[in-house]
Amino acid sequence: MPKARKPSRRDFLKTAGAAMAAPYIITSAARGSADRPPPSDRIVMGGIGIGNMGRGDQGAFLNRKDVQYVALCDVREEVREKSKAGIDGHYKNQDCKVYNDFRELLARPDIDAVHIATPDHWHAILVIEACRAGKDVYCQKPETLTLREGPLMIAAARRYGRVVSGGSQRVLEDYRKFVDPAWAGEFGKLKSINVNVDPLPQLCNLPAEDMTEKIDWDLWLGPAPWAPYNSKRCSGSFSINGASWRSFGDYSGGGMTDWGAHHFGGATFVADVRELQPAEVTYHEENGRPYLSYRYPNGFMLYHNRPNTGNLHIEGSDEAAVPKPVPGYQGEGGIYGDFIHCVKTREKPFRDIELAVNSAVVSHLGNIAYALKRSLKWDVARQEFPGDEEANRLVDRARREPWQL
């Protein structure tokens, strides 16, 4: 299977710019052509959250001939305008509608599917509301901000029969070199894998700044605690060290979830425990440096930041493992093509929301163990820490009114 490269912003702008420069002749958005399905056979899509990751996702869907991209939503005016210009240029029309409020986009009956790339504190609400509105969903990783959100997102997807895909393309594409030999049995029965990823989320008390952009600040904050505008607080840069929302616990699980979604997702794929959640996480300290070990119900051990151990270090055994075929994407075009294929066929995507949630759980359990500085048991069926009243308080958090799950 060829590796799909995630389109960059540069790719998208180059494509959109070339389209805008072309003379207006006739739009294939209006009718089918030899290499494009007729409108009735295209998946009608919109996007919510068109920042750094949203632009890439948008470009990938926009460039598919079997997708008609008709609407976008972002709380930043400049983002809306630039994104609309790119889409209208691509289609050589003015049809793309823009929204500040996602509820208006989700209310459109003509939209089949949405991609979501807001900050993490919005993911659960948006995925659930999209399912309630009958949309299929491609949601960026990490899909959840709290442990409780995952089961509610899965329930909404299953209730309404929606295709909901998580968003880490790296799980398959970056870790294939480990997955293939592991699933072929070359390492024997796997004992453990170590993942190195940092940092933990931090509290954000950045000072108030003058607002230098046109942004709906109340809607950006959404269910998160109120806080004054600060450009770093809401920056969508990839920093996880205090210069973007990815660093702060009100909006993200820090590097532990941001990169953890990739690394833990990859490690649990290599070990074929994607369908499981850890039964316990043990807190260790060595020379004052904390690290974790997770025990899965089948005995597999996952480590986090194990001393003197490299990222994705795999510990095999002499015990034979039965070779098995490696699951992959369906359709054409990497993880985006997999999602669109499943929208058409109603199959489960490679990063089905349940599998995505399971890898996010690893990150959240770790964040809670580090916050409490102690070991925890996890009851997967009940989704709680058995007999641990304190840890159970951290399974979820109150959302700012009027937002609720």
Place this chain on the structure above:
Amino acid sequence: MLDNAFEALKKYDWGTDRAPVTPISDAAAAAHGNPEARKDLESRLLAALKSDISRDAKDYVCRVLTLVGSAAAAPVLSKLLADENHSHMARFALERIPAPEAADALRDALPKLPAKLKIGAISSIGNRGDAHAVSALKGLLEDGDAAVARAAAAALGHIGNAAAEQALRAAHPSSGVVQQAVIDARLACAESLLAVGNAGEALAVYDSLAGDQQPRLVRLAATRGKLACAAKTA
């Protein structure tokens, strides 16, 4: 060190250094298994919450109370529920404090809160799965403010027991948005009922939502539910 941290809390605000107050949250984690230490920390936090400190400092206190708050915190936090600047963070703590007094505080606040803050309290009641709140929430299903009624429906869906389902079934919302929320909540109740082995009541919900008068999305959801019930009882 903790004394210094509480002293620093008096000057804590957005833009100040976080490090001087961090020993307070460290103390909360360290108090595990030490009821006296938890009680002492909670007392100091509640005293701080009642004092004249910044909004950000009160937010910080509520975050720590999420972990160490007890029944003693409920009356102090409940006084903040009607304050637009502090209502959410009061719930941030109250929602996660397992003491029944915290649930009482949220329920008791409902009639006193303006619509927006009431939605927050309703949401927290639902997230707690507070079965004692069914009657109060039922009364809100036909609230004149559709957002309040919608929130009440969602909360009943989270509670998910037979009484919650009955309350939802009896509702006659005029707003389409509320109708949709009531149906979604009934489907959620059916899933909860089925999960605890009450396939009969779950099936009754699905049967009532499978008719031609329902939108296609709902009919399909009800049909899937009926199949799940059949699989459970086969």
